[in-house]
Amino acid sequence: MKHLLKLLDLTPDEIKGILDLADELKAELKAGRAEPRLKGKTLGMIFQKSSTRTRVSFEAGMYQLGGMALFLSANDLQIGRGEPVEDTARVLSRYLDGIMIRTYAQEEVENLAKYGSIPVINGLTDMFHPCQVLADLMTMREYHGKNLTGKKLCFIGDGNNMANSLIVGGLKMGMKVSCACPENYRPHPTVLEFAKAYGEKFSLTSKPEEAAVNADVMVTDVWASMGQEKEKAEREIAFRGYQVNDAIMALANTGCIVQHCLPAHKGEEITYEVFEAHANEIFDEAENRLHAQKAVLVKLLG
Numbered sequence: 095m096k097h098l099l100k101l102l103d104l105t106p107d108e109i110k111g112i113l114d115l116a117d118e119l120k121a122e123l124k125a126g127r128a129e130p131r132l133k134g135k136t137l138g139m140i141f142q143k144s145s146t147r148t149r150v151s152f153e154a155g156m157y158q159l160g161g162m163a164l165f166l167s168a169n170d171l172q173i174g175r176g177e178p179v180e181d182t183a184r185v186l187s188r189y190l191d192g193i194m195i196r197t198y199a200q201e202e203v204e205n206l207a208k209y210g211s212i213p214v215i216n217g218l219t220d221m222f223h224p225c226q227v228l229a230d231l232m233t234m235r236e237y238h239g240k241n242l243t244g245k246k247l248c249f250i251g252d253g254n255n256m257a258n259s260l261i262v263g264g265l266k267m268g269m270k271v272s273c274a275c276p277e278n279y280r281p282h283p284t285v286l287e288f289a290k291a292y293g294e295k296f297s298l299t300s301k302p303e304e305a306a307v308n309a310d311v312m313v314t315d316v317w318a319s320m321g322q323e324k325e326k327a328e329r330e331i332a333f334r335g336y337q338v339n340d341a342i343m344a345l346a347n348t349g350c351i352v353q354h355c356l357p358a359h360k361g362e363e364i365t366y367e368v369f370e371a372h373a374n375e376i377f378d379e380a381e382n383r384l385h386a387q388k389a390v391l392v393k394l395l396g
């Protein structure tokens with residue numbers, strides 16, 4: 095594994111390897127015996143979009159591993175004034191040991207990896223959010239046991255970066271995945287093509303109450319993602335009814351956990367009641383960003 099651009103690129107064993115190492119690093123940290131496995135290493139973090147969790151967990155993670163992280167706002171980089179990504183990649187490769195990037199087009203992340211000579215980590219694009227889904231899978235294993243085979247993951251809402259990554263990650267872990275998305279907001283065609291090979295293990299519907307039946311993990315995400323602010327009003331209409339609420343949770347299995355990558359818009363994609371009833375799981379998920387990403391960093395930069 096040279097980069098983390100999308101989960102489609104990883105084998106199930108590579109994903110499990112990251113999750114196992116993440117469990118180990120979490121235990122080490124809690125026991126106060128964390129090792130500086132990335133001593134002297136520097137990670138550059140390019141942000142074209144806002145972030146709380148991704149920025150702070152990568153920065154704290156690098157520090158805990160004995161290295162350092164540089165926050166690079168795209169507005170302040172020459173990239174914001176039009177310097178091509180292929181030149182930026184070659185320059186940054188001369189200074190840094192790795193790059194994390196949060197941006198719009200998946201292609202930009204792929205190009206950074208193509209032209210640079212250091213590991214690149216996707217910290218969210220319009221298409222994928224692999225770091226988040228590694229943290230989600232880690233959390234699912236904590237609640238449901240290490241073997242997720244046969245467990246059912248249900249995603250309700252926009253067929254966005256989270257939906258795309260969850261479908262790939264869930265199926266690769268042997269889970270059944272059901273998605274409920276409005277007709278015009280379905281997951282990416284590349285992901286649907288990937289899911290085809292899994293036959294009945296994957297299902298896509300426009301009816302949340304169909305997708306939710308017997309779920310072991312219930313996931314949702316905002317109706318309008320970063321960059322879609324102008325579509326907010328029309329999306330509020332399109333997504334009415336695509337809400338994780340008590341009625342939806344009643345269809346799921348006993349012990350079903352709820353995951354939300356955050357930030358959440360309570361009252362829209364999830365009710366306040368369901369969010370608070372499952373807050374432990376959701377904030378464990380947020381915490382696990384730190385541990386899962388440290389595992390990715392050790393694998394790629396170590």
Ligand code: CP
Binds near residue numbers: 144148
């Ligand atoms: N879930 C997530 O990626 O959060 P941030 O946007 O705060 O980084």
Ligand code: NVA
Binds near residue numbers: 218254320355356
């Ligand atoms: N789908 C959301 C995820 C935020 C972490 C977005 O892209 O804005």
